[in-house]
Amino acid sequence: MTKKKKISIFILLAVTLVFMMFLSILSGSVYIKPHDVFNVLTGNDSSSVNALLIFNIRLPRMIAGVFAGMGLACAGVILQSVMNNSLASPNTIGVNSGAGFAVMLALFIYNGSSSHSAVFAFAGALITTFLVFGIAYLGDNSRTTIILAGITISSLLSAGINTIKLIDSDITINITTFMIGTLNGITSKAIIIPCIGIAAAVLVSICFSRHLNILNLGDDIARSLGLNVGVTRLILMTLSSIMAGCVVSYAGLLSFVGLIVPHIGRKLFGNDALPCSALLGAIFVISCDLLGKIIAAPYELPAGIIMSFVGGPFFLYLLLKKKGGRRVNA
Numbered sequence: 334m335t336k337k338k339k340i341s342i343f344i345l346l347a348v349t350l351v352f353m354m355f356l357s358i359l360s361g362s363v364y365i366k367p368h369d370v371f372n373v374l375t376g377n378d379s380s381s382v383n384a385l386l387i388f389n390i391r392l393p394r395m396i397a398g399v400f401a402g403m404g405l406a407c408a409g410v411i412l413q414s415v416m417n418n419s420l421a422s423p424n425t426i427g428v429n430s431g432a433g434f435a436v437m438l439a440l441f442i443y444n445g446s447s448s449h450s451a452v453f454a455f456a457g458a459l460i461t462t463f464l465v466f467g468i469a470y471l472g473d474n475s476r477t478t479i480i481l482a483g484i485t486i487s488s489l490l491s492a493g494i495n496t497i498k499l500i501d502s503d504i505t506i507n508i509t510t511f512m513i514g515t516l517n518g519i520t521s522k523a524i525i526i527p528c529i530g531i532a533a534a535v536l537v538s539i540c541f542s543r544h545l546n547i548l549n550l551g552d553d554i555a556r557s558l559g560l561n562v563g564v565t566r567l568i569l570m571t572l573s574s575i576m577a578g579c580v581v582s583y584a585g586l587l588s589f590v591g592l593i594v595p596h597i598g599r600k601l602f603g604n605d606a607l608p609c610s611a612l613l614g615a616i617f618v619i620s621c622d623l624l625g626k627i628i629a630a631p632y633e634l635p636a637g638i639i640m641s642f643v644g645g646p647f648f649l650y651l652l653l654k655k656k657g658g659r660r661v662n663a
Contacts, residue, residue, distance in 0.1 A: 342601055346612040350399070353619045357395040358387060360623055362631045393521045396528065398622050398636070399615040401516070401584045402594075404531040404576035406614025407538050409591025410598065410606055411573040414545050415566050416466065418479050420651055422591035423458070423577040424644075426483030429588065430490040431461025432574075432581035433511065437497045440504045447582075451527050455578035461486060462570050514587035514637030516622050527579035534575040539607050541569060546604045587637050589644020590614055596651070 358370055365383050372378040373387050405423055412421040412428070423429045435457025439449045468482040491512075498508045510517075538545075544565050547555045552562050580587065594617055598610035618636060621643070625634035 339602055339605075343609060343612070346609065346616065350612055350616050350619070353616055353623065354395050354399065357398065357619050357623055358391045360626050361386075361391060362633075389520075393524060394516050394519050394622070395619065397519045397524045397583060398516050398618045400524070400528045400531045401580045401587060402590060402614035402616065402618030403535055403611040404580045404614075405587060405590035406594040406598070406610040406617070407535050407607055408573040408576040409614075410595040410610050411538060411545065411569045412462075412591065413595055414549050415569050415573075416469070416479055417549075417551075419596070420480055420592070420648075421483075422589070422595075423573070424586075424588040424590075425480055425592060425648070426465045427461050427487040427490065428458045428465075428574065428577045429581055429586045430487040430494075431464075432458040432578040433586050434490040434493045434497075435578075436511075436582055437494045437504070437508075441497050441501050444503075447523070450582040451530060451579055454582040455530070455575050458578035458581070459571060459574035461490070462574050466570070510635060511585040513635045514585040514640070515635035516584055516618075517633060517635065519583055523583045527582050530579040531576050534572045534579075535607075535611055538569070538572050538576075539611075541565070541572070542605060542607050545569065545607070549604055585637065587618070587640060589640050589647065590617060592651075593617070593644055593647050 355367075355370070358374075359365055359367060363386065365386070369378070369383050370387065373381075373384045378384050408428070409422040412423065412426065413419055416426075423432075432454040435453040436447075436450045438457075439453035440447065443449055465479060465482045465486060468486075469479045472478040472482075494508070494512070498504060544560060547558055547560050548562065548565060548569075550558075555562050555565075577591070591614075594610050594614045595606060598606035598613055601613075602609040618640075621639040622636040624639050625636050628634055628639075
């Protein structure tokens with residue numbers, strides 16, 4: 334694909350994202366006309382009911398969806414490259430569950446206060462990432478080992494989440510909604526620190542795109558090209574944990590974004606998939622959230638449910654797809 338065509342696709346994705354963001358602000362149980370939204374966003378209307386609805390509810394929700402999509406998609410690109418496994422993602426290897434357990438633990442320790450959620454979520458995601466990577470390294474380091482290790486750890490962490498909920502029923506988070514993943518009810522205060530963390534991690538990750546491409550060639554070739562594989566892998570895994578952990582801290586266990594989007598990104602942009610995947614991830618999350626609003630109107634389906642309906646079949650496709658007439662070896 335030529336550079337000019339890649340730029341055209343990137344611009345198209347950016348325009349699509351802006352359009353979806355505008356639709357997200359328009360849609361909800363109360364419909365707001367486009368020109369009313371425009372007046373509010375341009376500062377011509379700052380005191381009406383529409384302004385309060387947009388600034389306090391819909392705008393934070395839309396921003397949360399954009400950053401959640403960017404963070405999970407870029408984390409998926411990094412994990413698939415670092416682990417050399419096309420099935421790796423924050424959801425499938427248990428990173429989301431690790432962050433989720435840490436958030437529940439923070440709520441338990443601090444009596445329901447969510448002020449430490451982002452830090453705990455990052456720590457949980459990072460520890461889980463290294464744990465899965467370590468188990469795979471001790472085993473045969475195959476795709477199957479990594480996924481099975483992730484499933485096992487996810488099950489243990491899910492049990493831990495439910496145990497904390499049973500021990501302390503006063504924890505203010507809704508465990509069912511948290512396990513599914515949703516953007517509903519998110520406030521500006523809840524997303525300030527996580528979104529800063531996601532933005533910083535995404536930008537640093539893009540700066541490491543060249544290192545990521547070299548790592549895709551395999552450890553031996555990467556070393557021969559002068560790359561410090563161990564340090565690079567550590568930095569990239571830390572960045573992916575920051576992104577996944579920050580998203581989980583406010584949106585819960587959104588699934589399959591980091592699995593689906595990187596594959597589409599590589600189809601469009603080849604190995605330089607990080608910037609493209611960031612936009613695609615944002616579009617995907619906003620679209621799922623928007624669809625959840627429309628399908629069950631005037632009620633809502635959590636975005637995580639829509640993602641699971643899309644991601645489940647896609648995951649099966651990746652497991653069963655054939656290459657050259659034979660199944661891809663695990």
